[in-house]
Amino acid sequence: MSKPNVLIVEDDRDILQLLTYNLKAAGFEIATCQDGYEALAEVRRQLPDIVLLDLLLPGLDGLEICKELKRGQETKNTPVIMITARGEEVDRVVGLELGADDYVVKPFSPRELILRIKAVLRRSTPHDAESVWQEDGLRLEMEAHRATVDGDEVSLTATEFKLLSELVRNKGKVQTRDQLLDKVWGYHFNGYARTVDTHVRRLRQKLSRHADRIETIRGVGYRFRG
Amino acid sequence: MSKPNVLIVEDDRDILQLLTYNLKAAGFEIATCQDGYEALAEVRRQLPDIVLLDLLLPGLDGLEICKELKRGQETKNTPVIMITARGEEVDRVVGLELGADDYVVKPFSPRELILRIKAVLRRSTPHDAESVWQEDGLRLEMEAHRATVDGDEVSLTATEFKLLSELVRNKGKVQTRDQLLDKVWGYHFNGYARTVDTHVRRLRQKLSRHADRIETIRGVGYRFRG
């Protein structure tokens, strides 16, 4: 990715200007908007690489926008960084119930923000490889978010798809449950490592004939057969 | 790595206690200190696997410690996670000029911290030097966690794989049973040294033609023939 497109949604003109200036200097392509409803439309139109979203906005607020984005097929994988003021309910934002990938608290330094943007982009851009992967009757279309087995579509849930992608992407390598949790569920997931097992099981079930391509490496983790 | 050693440098006793409790529960080995100068000495003495560093400290502050650590030959690769309060100059911390690998902002949830620690550890743990080792028909693929003999995969259990890796890594050198127990089973294993024998036997069995490459040095231990 040469110049990542960043959409900034922020109603405070000063902050907006500050951000625009600094992010441009840091090598990002910037688009802005100052209103919640407008924001949704803009994201869908531009499909930016990342969205900076103020929590408090005229029109729809950041939470709603975020939820809405994560709901849409096209925009669900667009990473979002929330901008919150001190004392706002950070917990809910971060909980990932809302799907935000990270957040910063005002007042923040541009530098910190830039680092976070880069980090989020790094994490969420394994989509660099082939957007379509295929092998022996199993096919993954990353962008379409679709999987087919011998031509027949299998409907995977969002989590299942991510998990399978992650396994496939590291085809032939074992990944521990913790690693998978990090990559698929994200940092803010506070749960049980065995959750991975359950999802692997569901995946195998749906993959039918290819079930055994997800190999269990006892005492270590899972590996996609290469 | 069985139990990663974490050194916590934090002057607030409450936070220190909270961290100690939670990290121990998460399976880390914990050491603590509450003063900047002391911290430097402790890191150099213990060479922990990771350091949690409060930004504001009596004595040297976190930034200075971090810089100093990154300067030292022995400590330059020790990952550091900064603990900062909101509103502190986070940018300078993360700027990586200082070498911190990540940071958390108070108040943070122990769970998130643990996940970050694990992520940093994973990133900074060099993947076992050579990730593929091969010699005369015997092949070890570390990342895939796979072993093959003359092209045929032999299924090793997690312990067997670790043991073989350890032997191969120190190819040509004898290792006592105790040494092997430490490295493969971990320090906290309190069992019988003869356990190693059994595993060596199982390994030999599975290695078939290469069985005798694991040599018994009577009265001392085992050695992988080089």
Add this chain to the structure above:
DNA sequence: AGAGATTGTCATGTTTTTGTAACAATTGGG
């Protein structure tokens, strides 16, 4: 609001792994 889908957790059952013990075989020194 409500049906259906999704997701994380848990309890249970099954298989694999692992440590140990008992015994056999081997080794090396005297």
Add this chain to the structure above:
DNA sequence: CCCAATTGTTACAAAAACATGACAATCTCT
């Protein structure tokens, strides 16, 4: 050659790791 120490073999029970099915909570879409 014999003995004692050490190691190899085998078998087994306990523990660990995993698969599976069920369930409740939550989310989604109508």
